[in-house]
Amino acid sequence: DAGVIQSPRHEVTEMGQEVTLRCKPISGHDYLFWYRQTMMRGLELLIYFNNNVPIDDSGMPEDRFSAKMPNASFSTLKIQPSEPRDSAVYFCASSHTGTSPLLNTGELFFGEGSRLTVL
């Protein structure tokens, strides 16, 4: 059973360039999350979707960041223009709504991450 698939695994780009990160969630999962991890700030939630609809994008740092989920099997995170401070590992994760009334947050399954370096 395939897990969350992210691409590219590594991206090195120059300041000002556009960066697009891609994610394929686990089939059947109805939630998709984009997180960013740095040494200084740890793992931060950027945005999440439910059934392809963006629910909370309050973690997106600024207008240079945008995310889309055109269908249940694909999402993108775009940075335009990129800056050196965007250098981080970007993780995509997906989850399935719990069926128990006591469980309102399911386990998050993470992709392997996209390591972005902006020079």
Added chain:
Amino acid sequence: QKEVEQNSGPLSVPEGAIASLNCTYSDRGSQSFFWYRQYSGKSPELIMFIYSNGDKEDGRFTAQLNKASQYVSLLIRDSQPSDSATYLCAVNGEDTGRRALTFGSGTRLQVQP
């Protein structure tokens, strides 16, 4: 104040000892609590989750939850060098609408052979 607090470590324990990892959270409404393990250069993977006060055991791992004290812990018995990793505590805090997880900064565990 950060939602989820963890001691960054490193926490160093000898092989075979018990490792105790602690986490406090600020949102009293949090209902789901998770422990993830992250090896260097890898993605986080779930170790355990807990929803009810008390202890939950799974093999060498025991999660403990005290909602009154807003405290979650993870005990690792018979620690092995392969347990050396960063352990992330996560809760479904109000700041994420309770559908996503807020993570602590993690505690780095080193198990000495």
